[in-house]
Amino acid sequence: MKFGIVTFPASNCDYDAYHAVTEILGEEAVYLWHKDHDLQGSDVIILPGGFSYGDYLRVGAIARFSPIMQEVTAHAKAGGPVLGICNGFQIACEAGLLPGALMRNSHLQFVSADVRIRVENADTLFTNRYDRGEVLKIPVAHGDGRFVAPDEVLDRIEGEGQVIFRYADADGNISADANPNGSERNIAGIINDAGNVLGMMPHPERACSLLLGSNDGVRLLESILSRVAA
Amino acid sequence: MSEVTPRAGDPVITPALVAEHGLTKGEYERLVAMLGRTPTFTELGVVSALWSEHCSYKHSRGVLKTLPTTAPYVLQGPGENAGVISIGDGLAVAFKIESHNHPSAVEPYQGAATGVGGILRDVFTMGARPIAMLNSLRFGSLDDSRVRYLFSGVVKGIGDYGNCVGIPTVAGEIVFDRAYESNPLVNAMCVGLMHEDDLIRAKAEGVGNPIMAVGARTGRDGIHGASFASEDLSEASDAKRPRIQVGDPFTEKLLLEASLELIKSGHIVAIQDMGAAGLTSSSAEMAERGDVGVTIDTTKVPTRESGMTPYEILLSESQERMLVVARKGHEDDVSAILTKWDLTAAVIGEVIAEPVYRVTEGSKVVAEFPGSRLVTDCPSYSPEARESTAIIERRNTAPDAVARLPEEANHSWTLDKLLSAPTIASKAWAYRQYDSTVRTNTVVGPGGDAAVLRIRGTNKAIAVKTDGNGRYVYLDPRVGGRIAVAEAARNVACTGARPMAITNCLNFGNPTRPEVFFQFKEAVAGMGEACRALGTPVTGGNVSLYNESPSGAVYPTPVIGMVGLIDDISRVTRSTFRDDGDAILLLGEMGGELGGSEYLSTIHGKVIGPPPACDPAREKIVIDALLEAIGSGVVSSAHDCSDGGLAVALAECCIANQEHESGAEIDLSSYSGVADRAILFGETQGRIVISSSAPARVLAIAAKAGVACSEIGRVRRSSDVLSIALPNGSLRSSLADLRRAYHSTIPTYMSMTVEHTTFDELSPVAAH
Numbered sequence: 001m002k003f004g005i006v007t008f009p010a011s012n013c014d015y016d017a018y019h020a021v022t023e024i025l026g027e028e029a030v031y032l033w034h035k036d037h038d039l040q041g042s043d044v045i046i047l048p049g050g051f052s053y054g055d056y057l058r059v060g061a062i063a064r065f066s067p068i069m070q071e072v073t074a075h076a077k078a079g080g081p082v083l084g085i086c087n088g089f090q091i092a093c094e095a096g097l098l099p100g101a102l103m104r105n106s107h108l109q110f111v112s113a114d115v116r117i118r119v120e121n122a123d124t125l126f127t128n129r130y131d132r133g134e135v136l137k138i139p140v141a142h143g144d145g146r147f148v149a150p151d152e153v154l155d156r157i158e159g160e161g162q163v164i165f166r167y168a169d170a171d172g173n174i175s176a177d178a179n180p181n182g183s184e185r186n187i188a189g190i191i192n193d194a195g196n197v198l199g200m201m202p203h204p205e206r207a208c209s210l211l212l213g214s215n216d217g218v219r220l221l222e223s224i225l226s227r228v229a230a
Numbered sequence: 231m232s233e234v235t236p237r238a239g240d241p242v243i244t245p246a247l248v249a250e251h252g253l254t255k256g257e258y259e260r261l262v263a264m265l266g267r268t269p270t271f272t273e274l275g276v277v278s279a280l281w282s283e284h285c286s287y288k289h290s291r292g293v294l295k296t297l298p299t300t301a302p303y304v305l306q307g308p309g310e311n312a313g314v315i316s317i318g319d320g321l322a323v324a325f326k327i328e329s330h331n332h333p334s335a336v337e338p339y340q341g342a343a344t345g346v347g348g349i350l351r352d353v354f355t356m357g358a359r360p361i362a363m364l365n366s367l368r369f370g371s372l373d374d375s376r377v378r379y380l381f382s383g384v385v386k387g388i389g390d391y392g393n394c395v396g397i398p399t400v401a402g403e404i405v406f407d408r409a410y411e412s413n414p415l416v417n418a419m420c421v422g423l424m425h426e427d428d429l430i431r432a433k434a435e436g437v438g439n440p441i442m443a444v445g446a447r448t449g450r451d452g453i454h455g456a457s458f459a460s461e462d463l464s465e466a467s468d469a470k471r472p473r474i475q476v477g478d479p480f481t482e483k484l485l486l487e488a489s490l491e492l493i494k495s496g497h498i499v500a501i502q503d504m505g506a507a508g509l510t511s512s513s514a515e516m517a518e519r520g521d522v523g524v525t526i527d528t529t530k531v532p533t534r535e536s537g538m539t540p541y542e543i544l545l546s547e548s549q550e551r552m553l554v555v556a557r558k559g560h561e562d563d564v565s566a567i568l569t570k571w572d573l574t575a576a577v578i579g580e581v582i583a584e585p586v587y588r589v590t591e592g593s594k595v596v597a598e599f600p601g602s603r604l605v606t607d608c609p610s611y612s613p614e615a616r617e618s619t620a621i622i623e624r625r626n627t628a629p630d631a632v633a634r635l636p637e638e639a640n641h642s643w644t645l646d647k648l649l650s651a652p653t654i655a656s657k658a659w660a661y662r663q664y665d666s667t668v669r670t671n672t673v674v675g676p677g678g679d680a681a682v683l684r685i686r687g688t689n690k691a692i693a694v695k696t697d698g699n700g701r702y703v704y705l706d707p708r709v710g711g712r713i714a715v716a717e718a719a720r721n722v723a724c725t726g727a728r729p730m731a732i733t734n735c736l737n738f739g740n741p742t743r744p745e746v747f748f749q750f751k752e753a754v755a756g757m758g759e760a761c762r763a764l765g766t767p768v769t770g771g772n773v774s775l776y777n778e779s780p781s782g783a784v785y786p787t788p789v790i791g792m793v794g795l796i797d798d799i800s801r802v803t804r805s806t807f808r809d810d811g812d813a814i815l816l817l818g819e820m821g822g823e824l825g826g827s828e829y830l831s832t833i834h835g836k837v838i839g840p841p842p843a844c845d846p847a848r849e850k851i852v853i854d855a856l857l858e859a860i861g862s863g864v865v866s867s868a869h870d871c872s873d874g875g876l877a878v879a880l881a882e883c884c885i886a887n888q889e890h891e892s893g894a895e896i897d898l899s900s901y902s903g904v905a906d907r908a909i910l911f912g913e914t915q916g917r918i919v920i921s922s923s924a925p926a927r928v929l930a931i932a933a934k935a936g937v938a939c940s941e942i943g944r945v946r947r948s949s950d951v952l953s954i955a956l957p958n959g960s961l962r963s964s965l966a967d968l969r970r971a972y973h974s975t976i977p978t979y980m981s982m983t984v985e986h987t988t989f990d991e992l993s994p995v996a997a998h
Binding site for chain 1: 390478479480481483571661662663664666668669670672673684686799
């Protein structure tokens with residue numbers, strides 16, 4: 001399977017995603033330059049973390065207009081898998097691939113920490129190798145990670161099982177203390193209604209080695225592999 | 231030589247104008263003699279920047295020459311943008327530390343951000359990809375609202391810049407002391423990884439090769455930043471805010487990728503950051519290193535605004551710019567790479583055979599200096615050095631004479647006070663704002679003795695740390711200089727790394743004051759002794775003088791940035807207790823020296839006594855024994871004993887890792903020759919707290935090396951208490967109390983108001 005990893009000018013987790021796919025998963029990966037219109041036949045697209053075009057205006061606001069995003073959007077509309085991590089989640093929301101938006105963290109500071117997230121739906125393209133209710137240890141590193149959406153949208157995506165991850169404590173309890181950025185309803189990751197676009201603030205590609213503290217992110221990549229390859 | 235005449239519209243050279251440019255009468259005479267005529271305004275500006283302390287090291291050069299700089303694995307020593315050492319497998323590590331103190335004192339956010347940007351560029355211009363950032367920060371007391379403003383601004387500036395570029399900030403240190411009240415220290419270190427073959431130096435070569443300006447355009451910001459950094463801070467400093475540069479990490483990220491691509495491409499022969507003194511210093515230094523002439527036309531430099539004079543273009547410190555010497559005929563290839571990254575590149579001059587440094591505005595010559603004398607003719611000073619008698623008196627004041635406070639009858643009260651002293655307390659409030667895990671190499675991140683980064687494609691890792699203790703250096707600069715190096719070495723050794731080499735950032739006061747120059751000379755001598763004994767040469771660094779404000783000089787604060795190498799990544803060791811039932815050992819002497827301690831400062835408000843003795847040869851033996859024990863696989867954890875002494879070190883081993891706390895049961899009752907408080911809080915050097923499941927092995931290794939080592943207790947995972955039996959009493963603290971003291975201090979301070987006050991509003995603070 002071929003993973004296409006989009007490189008915006010200030011993407012800085014493209015390299016980490018590339019290594020997770022090639023070294024940990026053992027699959028093929030290519031970098032997709034933001035000025036290009038070619039997905040190079042990629043089966044899965046990763047929008048990686050970083051600061052896309054500097055993000056001085058609003059995170060991801062310029063990136064959605066980049067040439068490559070036209071192709072990524074077409075790929076998503078056609079049912080192709082897209083994984084947006086951190087800045088990639090922000091861009092996917094800006095591009096209308098996912099509902100809601102990511103706002104400045106409630107405490108107004110950047111937050112870099114290992115957090116715990118609870119798997120809310122294990123029956124998706126991206127989470128089928130996890131158990132529902134399982135607690136994962138995955139790092140976050142962002143200044144704009146507070147997920148917001150109108151109440152009716154939140155109710156709808158919760159009702160449809162589109163909330164995939166929530167910030168939790170080590171025992172799986174959902175609490176304000178476990179929420180690193182003030183996200184509504186502790187939401188850390190969501191999926192679109194078609195089930196082929198996942199956006200999440202935590203970085204699964206940074207949780208692929210026990211040497212670095214956690215390998216809980218590996219099964220996310222394996223989930224995609226098992227479903228798409230099948 | 232060309233005929234050089236004053237440029238229409240430029241000011242006439244007067245003694246007042248010369249003085250305004252910070253040149254002494256003697257220096258001005260030197261300049262006139264070199265030129266054989268009156269300088270133009272542009273030439274005066276160029277020389278004022280290049281001969282500023284910041285660029286020329288005119289007061290420090292002679293002393294710095296005494297430091298050891300070589301080892302078989304040193305590929306590049308001092309004199310380049312960064313030092314480089316080989317780590318085997320064809321790989322090398324480039325690293326450098328630099329100060330951004332003065333800008334940060336006036337505009338903390340931009341000052342710190344551009345400090346990070348500058349040091350990043352120093353590393354990637356060597357051909358290395360930055361893999362880690364560290365920083366050493368010094369502020370006044372957090373009780374002061376301006377200090378909280380400075381602290382929060384600096385931390386945010388460091389974070390926003392490094393986070394955007396995508397380089398993890400992995401380690402550092404933060405100290406709070408009134409000595410730094412209005413002159414904070416902001417030192418940033420960058421570490422990069424490269425293939426040895428990609429090493430490139432900033433040396434102009436090849437007559438006829440074009441000189442190109444690449445990256446951001448040149449604006450009017452930061453003009454005379456280097457000179458600003460070379461004078462004392464004063465009430466007038468706020469008015470010099472426009473001298474402070476503004477950073478743009480997005481452009482830096484583009485420049486980083488474009489520069490590494492340029493270096494790999496083979497289209498260029500040299501590249502240098504336009505840092506302090508901008509185009510002036512980068513072009514003059516590259517020419518001097520290559521022993522060639524250069525000519526630059528300022529009308530060709532891409533600018534942000536029209537009407538900039540040659541003077542402004544030469545002295546601008548606009549950020550995110552590089553000067554490149556391209557191979558003749560490859561200009562378009564260079565431009566293509568920059569265009570890919572949406573940056574500009576312009577040919578602005580050329581390498582020439584004629585031994586001159588020439589600047590033109592179109593066809594008119596506006597500045598011209600003979601040969602490389604612009605750099606080499608800079609004066610070098612060796613001012614008078616004399617120790618302050620007041621400091622001698624402090625050093626000779628015996629700590630034992632300090633009466634115990636009534637509360638100290640309860641040792642856990644004292645321990646609580648020390649753990650909640652901002653210098654000792656957890657700095658998570660700061661480092662949670664730094665992305666420490668991007669690039670997925672961080673094995674040990676902030677909060678440990680040193681950070682550890684894996685080296686992909688090998689079984690190796692490197693350990694990095696910055697360290698310094700200004701109070702020790704203040705009380706005894708020779709000993710303090712030794713300790714700075716030794717402690718940094720111990721810190722990296724605690725992770726299992728062999729100390730390899732250092733970069734240093736020397737923060738001192740005004741060198742024309744004899745007591746300051748004494749501190750500088752002695753501290754460098756002490757550092758040199760320790761570097762020689764430990765086998766860790768100096769590969770470069772930075773000197774920051776004139777760290778003085780109306781309230782006096784800062785503590786003399788040499789900061790050491792140490793790099794160590796771990797050959798077997800499976801041996802990486804952490805600082806906190808791990809396994810239940812492990813024996814706890816103290817490697818090194820009990821000592822019990824209280825002079826210069828955090829205990830005397832925090833509990834008694836006293837900065838007195840001799841700092842703890844430091845014998846670099848002994849330090850080497852202790853480190854070797856520690857590394858042998860770690861290499862044998864019998865060490866569960868290792869933690870350096872430093873600020874706050876053994877009691878603080880033990881408490882940190884129990885509670886620093888909030889996800890894995892342990893209690894401990896310690897018995898020190900056999901040390902009856904030492905007072906209880908000295909056992910607990912003395913800061914004797916060369917000591918490591920080790921936990922091990924095979925204490926006999928550790929004891930045997932220590933005995934063979936001739937290092938004192940005693941089993942002093944046990945790790946109790948299920949206990950929620952740290953207990954210590956003493957010759958004349960005991961200490962018993964609950965982990966809950968230790969945790970609260972250690973983890974909540976800085977967040978509590980920083981939830982208080984932060985307000986911006988300028989120097990003008992500051993009331994004079996009594997000199998320390």
